[in-house]
Amino acid sequence: MSRMYRGGILGALMFVIWDIAVSIADLFLRELWALIRIPFEIMSAIFQMFAAIDAMRTNLDILSSVLSIYHNFTSGLSFPDNILQSISPMGTLIWIGFWGVVFWYIGIPALGVLFSILTDN
Template sequence: MSRIYHGGILAILTGIVCDIAFSIADLFLRELWALIRIPFEIIGAIFQMFATIDAMRTNLDILSSVLSIYHNFTSGLSFPENFLQSISPLGTLIWIGFWGVVFWYIGIPALGVLFSILTDHR
């Protein structure tokens, strides 16, 4: 009868030792895999940095183009503000509407690009 119990205890101890050995081997392989991945993570971060810089440069190019269009549009503009405002309140509304359209098509995209540049935290 004692041989049966010794066989059971030996089987339990063998199982525990096997579990410990497999756990150590699994931990070792996970750590080894983490060490192998480090250079690839660094390379991925470098590519991500270049992509972020390129996206910021693209946004700055867009902002530059929008501001250039705005400058070219308003510098040669001889819109008769005083004349429109002297006609009636309708002239003032036309003037406000004109600048509203300028802001809608130029100002809002410029603000969107500027907001994108300021809040881009990759």
């Protein structure tokens, strides 16, 4: 009777051994794949760093252009300011509207770029 159960026990042990061997091979392949991926992850991080630096440089270029445009607007506009304010209250409203347009088209993009530079770091 013991001979009858021996094949079943050996078969069960072979299935257990086979599962252990497959698990070890799977673990080995996963670890090997993780080791192979390390240089590619490092290269990806380097490329992402260069992309972030390039984006920051682009934002700084945009900010410098916006500040240059603002400087060009403000450098020679004291004379019209005096004229518009001396004409009437309507001149003051026109002047306020002009600076509102300057802020809308120059100041808000400048603040957006500045916020982007500050939050990317």
